[in-house]
Amino acid sequence: MTKSYLWPMRLLLLIILFVPCQLFAQPGTIEKQADELVDRHKRVNAAKMSMPGYRIQIYFGSDRTKAQEIRADFLITYPEIPAYLVYQQPNFKVRAGDFRTRLEASGFLNKLDTRFKSAFIVPDEVKLPDL
DSSP states (O other), X not given: XXXXXXXXHHHHHHHHHHHHHHHHOOTTHHHHHHHHHHHHHHHHHHHHOEEXXXXXXXXXXXXXXXXXXXXXXXXXXXXXXXXXXXXXXXXXXXXXXXXXXXXXXXXXXXHOOGGGTTOEEEEEEEEOOOO
């Protein structure tokens, strides 16, 4: 190419690169959208009232009556630890605790009575701690 063609091509390249940026860069738009996303995230979390954490699963099976008995037995033995009966078709699960970290769950798992020897730690949505 000769030098006479380079100058218009450079000008065209600059126009192609910078004009779209100027057209779509509206002041405050990105900040407004970011603020809306943060507000939406806060609303969802406030309504959910839970967070990722861990529980100890002490029963898994299809017998609802047995699941209720195991949950009641656990609550009598450990009244300070909440226990939940969860149904995921076709099985029932009894899960205990609202542990924020795996280390907390592991510490409690080591203290469990021998009646719950098949218990293990599972990730779950846990209730938010009281402030």
